[in-house]
Amino acid sequence: MVEKLTSLGAKLNECSRDRHEAMLEVEAIRQKLAAVEEKNYRILQQKDAEIQHLQNCLLSMPRVETPISSSSSNNLEFREYSFEEIKAATCDFSDNFKLGEGGYGDVYRGKIKQTAVAVKILRENGLQGRQEFQSEIDNFKEIRHPHLIGIVGTCSERGCIIYEYMSNGSLADHLSGKDAFPPLPWNARFRIAAEVCSALQYLHSLRPDPIVHGNLKPQNILLDENYRSKISDFGLSRLLPKDLHSESEPKGTSLYMDPEYLTSGEYSTKSDVYSLGIVLSELLAGKPALGLVKEVERAVQSANFEKILDPSAGDWPFAEATQMAYLALDCTDVERKKSPDLQPTVMKMLNQIRNMFAATNLGRLVESGQKWEPASEEIHVPSYFLCPIFQEIMQDPYIAADGFTYEKEAIQGWFDCGHDTSPMTNEKLVSKNLIANFSLRSAIRQWQERGDILKI
Known part of the structure; x- marks a missing residue:
C-alpha cells in the first residue's frame, strides 16, 4: 500500500510539472501573438502616415504642369486617312472582311500598321448621313473611357470612321x-x-x-x-x-x-x-x-x-x-x-x-x-480600389489636390477637358499636380494576386 501511494504521489508531481510547463508554453505563445499584433498595428499606422504625408506634400508643392497623354488599346494615333488607305486596309471592302451593316452603312474589318481595326463606311442615300458622321467625330474623337469604343481615324472624303477592333462581336x-x-x-x-x-x-x-x-x-x-x-x-x-x-x-x-x-x-x-x-x-x-x-x-x-x-x-x-x-x-x-x-x-x-x-x-x-x-x-472589392470617375479598379492610382485618389488616365482626362475643380467636391483645386499612390497600388496588386481573379 505504501508503495502504491508513493507511486501515485510521483505521478501527481509529474502531472503537476507537465501542467506547469504547458502553462508556460501557452503564455509564451500568447506573448508572441501579442507581439505580432503590435507589429502589424505599427505597420498599418506607418502606412496611414505615409499616405497622409503624400497628401500634405501634394498640397504644399508649387504648381508644375504635367504633360497629359491618353492611352489606347491600339497603337494608332487619331488622324485623317485617304480612301486609298482604307481600301487597302479592308482588301477593297471585300465581303470576306464584312462584319455587319446598319442604318449608317457597312462595317468591315481591316488592318492598319499591323493593328486590327473596324471601318464603318457611309452608305450612299443611307438612313443616316453626313450629319451623324460629323456628330460622332466631333463628340467622340477625343473622348477616352475604358468602356467607350475608341475612334482612331476618319476618311472624310467617303464618310469612313475607323475604330479599334473588338474581336468577340456584340x-x-x-x-x-x-x-x-x-x-x-x-x-x-x-x-x-x-x-x-x-x-x-x-x-x-x-x-x-x-x-x-x-x-x-x-x-x-x-x-x-x-x-x-x-x-x-x-x-x-x-x-x-x-x-x-x-x-x-x-x-x-x-x-x-x-x-x-x-x-x-x-x-x-x-x-x-x-x-x-x-x-x-x-x-x-x-x-x-x-x-x-x-x-x-x-x-x-x-x-x-x-x-x-x-x-x-x-x-x-x-x-x-x-x-x-x-x-x-x-x-x-x-x-x-x-x-x-x-x-x-x-x-x-x-x-x-x-x-x-x-x-x-x-x-x-x-x-x-x-x-x-x-x-x-x-x-x-474594397470601394477605395475603384476610381471615382471610371468606377473601375485602379491600375495606376494617383492622388490629386483634393485628397482623393483617381486612375491617372481619368484625372488627367478630366484636366484635359478644361476642368480646374475636383470631380468629387466641385471645389477649385489649388494645383493640378498628381502624386503616385504607391501604397494603394501595392495593396490592389496584392489583392488581385490572391487566386485567379480578373482585374474587373
Missing part, C-alpha cells in the same frame, strides 16, 4: 447564340451591366455639355478579346446644353426609346437610363426586347421568377438576379421623373452586384475549351 451576338458565339455566364453579365452604366455615367457627367448616347442596345455593346464591353455607334448622340432638348422626329431604335421621348421628342439623360433598363432585362432573360419588360414584371410579381432567367448563363444567384430585375423595371418606368439617376443609384447597385463575385477569366476558358464554372467564393 452583346446581341452572345445573347442570341449567333454564329456559335458562346453564351455569357451570369457573373460576366453582371460585370457588363456595370461597365455599360459606368460609360453612360461618364458621358452624362461631361462638362460643360453632357452627352446622351441615344442609341444604346445590345447590338451597340461590343466585346473585346477579354469579353470586356465597350459602347459603340455614337452617330445619334446629342449634346445637352440644358436638362432637356427637343427634336422634331425621334431617332434611334423604338424598342429602346423611353415613351416620353417617343411622344414629345424631348430627350434627356433619362433616355439612356430607359435604354439601359431594357438591356438589363435582356441580360437576365437572354430574350429579344419586344414585350420583355412586361414579361420580367410578371415574373417578379409571381413565384416563378427563376423561369425568366436565361439558363445558358449557369446557376444564377437568385437574390442578386432579383435585385437587378427590380432595377431594370425602375429604369423602364413610363414616367421619366420616376426612373432612378445613374449616379449614384443605378451605378452603386450594379457595382454592389458585380463586386460580390470573383470575375471569371472567360476569354481564357473559351480559348482553352474548358467548361465555365461559377466562382466558389465571394470576393468583395
